[in-house]
Amino acid sequence: MKPRILVAEDEAPIRDGIVAAFTDAGYEVVAASSGREAIDRLQEQTFDLVISDYRMPEKDGLEVLNHARGQNEDAVVIVMTAYGTVEHAVEVMRAGAYDYLQKPFKVEDLEFKVAKALEHVRLRDQVRYLEDRIGVEVDHGMVGSSRLMKEIWETVRKVAPSNAAVLIQGETGTGKELVAQAIHNNSDRRKAAFVKMNCAALPEGLLESELFGHEKGSFTGADRRHTGRFELASGGTLFLDEISNMSPGIQAKILRAIQEQEFERVGGTQTVHVDVRLVAATNGDLDAAIQRGTFREDLYYRLNVVNIVMPTLRARKEDIEPLATHFIAIYARELKKDVKGLSPEALRVLYRYNWPGNVRELQNTMERAVLMAESQQIRAEDISTLGRQSAIAGKDAMPVHLPPQGMDLEEIEKMVLLEALTMSNWVQKEAAALLNISSRAMNYKVKKFSITHPTWKKNRAPEEDAGGAHGPIYDGLATRITNR
Numbered sequence: 001m002k003p004r005i006l007v008a009e010d011e012a013p014i015r016d017g018i019v020a021a022f023t024d025a026g027y028e029v030v031a032a033s034s035g036r037e038a039i040d041r042l043q044e045q046t047f048d049l050v051i052s053d054y055r056m057p058e059k060d061g062l063e064v065l066n067h068a069r070g071q072n073e074d075a076v077v078i079v080m081t082a083y084g085t086v087e088h089a090v091e092v093m094r095a096g097a098y099d100y101l102q103k104p105f106k107v108e109d110l111e112f113k114v115a116k117a118l119e120h121v122r123l124r125d126q127v128r129y130l131e132d133r134i135g136v137e138v139d140h141g142m143v144g145s146s147r148l149m150k151e152i153w154e155t156v157r158k159v160a161p162s163n164a165a166v167l168i169q170g171e172t173g174t175g176k177e178l179v180a181q182a183i184h185n186n187s188d189r190r191k192a193a194f195v196k197m198n199c200a201a202l203p204e205g206l207l208e209s210e211l212f213g214h215e216k217g218s219f220t221g222a223d224r225r226h227t228g229r230f231e232l233a234s235g236g237t238l239f240l241d242e243i244s245n246m247s248p249g250i251q252a253k254i255l256r257a258i259q260e261q262e263f264e265r266v267g268g269t270q271t272v273h274v275d276v277r278l279v280a281a282t283n284g285d286l287d288a289a290i291q292r293g294t295f296r297e298d299l300y301y302r303l304n305v306v307n308i309v310m311p312t313l314r315a316r317k318e319d320i321e322p323l324a325t326h327f328i329a330i331y332a333r334e335l336k337k338d339v340k341g342l343s344p345e346a347l348r349v350l351y352r353y354n355w356p357g358n359v360r361e362l363q364n365t366m367e368r369a370v371l372m373a374e375s376q377q378i379r380a381e382d383i384s385t386l387g388r389q390s391a392i393a394g395k396d397a398m399p400v401h402l403p404p405q406g407m408d409l410e411e412i413e414k415m416v417l418l419e420a421l422t423m424s425n426w427v428q429k430e431a432a433a434l435l436n437i438s439s440r441a442m443n444y445k446v447k448k449f450s451i452t453h454p455t456w457k458k459n460r461a462p463e464e465d466a467g468g469a470h471g472p473i474y475d476g477l478a479t480r481i482t483n484r
């Protein structure tokens, strides 16, 4: 749409010149030859911008300005004042004019000021739009009304406005990052940056310079100064993700940065002061890391002023349907397919599954299902690969993560077997189907790893029971698979 401009000027040659120039430049221009007429036009329609002469018969430019701003506080008005009447310029600026221009002027000067003013309006509207949208996302972007999720929202709402550090723990895909963002969006810091750093993604040296920045020449390849995330997040929130495996050196530096709110850039001597709120997350077991001595206890207490533990999806199955519907709507729009919901059988499949990859796995599953769907409803067939594909659907959805020191393949096999068995309620045949092996192969492996379960007792020959000496190791192991 063309920007609409009102031009109020009693001297016809000047008025016509302005109207012609702006009409040529692609604006929609309405002219008024007096202040009175300008006010009449303002009452009839809205304008993106008003250009008004100061000295006019009947009503002067100040009155036009006051009228425009009285109608709409955001009205952008540029006033033309006579040469040597500085007091008029001061007066109109005080009254809320966006700018003024002294006569005589070149029409290009006016065009420049108008372009600048309209850009200002555009940016202002955009900021408002984004602020509104952030507000909307806080309320509606996260789906789930189970008791467990309500408790999470309650905590988020309570702790967001403070500056307290928050530690978010939970399995992969449970929504830790979304909660971190929600905390930021609900805090007074929402207008400043939400800066994220994945602490597991980089080796120590790079991580340090990403977090704290570096000075030019501090190491080979550092050809200019680099601003670190702590500095970028100043005034806002720094989200440290996957913190459980950070090196001792980095832990010490982060601890100081949190305690003192200051640090030095790599290769620098100048102390940088910041004002940063910390939110950290991990799907690792920090207690165990503290026990092992690989995670500093003092840092843990600094980060863990408020603790949020994200519930797994299997612990809040009532959220499955609303989440699935939410994702179907998103992917139907994205993939331009007319898919609206789930068949009752498909929903049953979703309920039966135990979601080791939590909400992210459900999201991926719904994306594939919408892609596969041939009718308005997703059928059980569309999600028949559930659980199998997630293991190969990429790193994020991979239920087994290798620890850095590596792992025995047999141990992994055993964990996967246990996971499959817990998922299928210890029905071997179903577990075998999950792993795409025969029941006989499953039976063989169960014996090989001496896996047992109380519910198997009654179906078993006495001699087989002798192998069942491992007691309740399975539950812990099976859940730990997804926690790595």
Ligand SMILES: Nc1ncnc2c1ncn2[C@@H]1O[C@H](COP(=O)(O)OP(=O)(O)OP(=O)(O)O)[C@@H](O)[C@H]1O
Residues within 6 Å of the ligand: 141, 142, 143, 144, 170, 171, 172, 173, 174, 175, 176, 177, 178, 179, 282, 283, 323, 359, 360, 363
């Ligand atoms: N309550 C929710 N409503 C809507 N979408 C959600 C919800 N929870 C999680 N998601 C979506 O699931 C995906 C995973 O969420 P998120 O990245 O926050 O998980 P995470 O706990 O940080 O996982 P990881 O430990 O693997 O980093 C994201 O795409 C996110 O948008």
Ligand SMILES: [Mg+2]
Residues within 6 Å of the ligand: 176, 177, 241
């Ligand atoms: Mg995450």
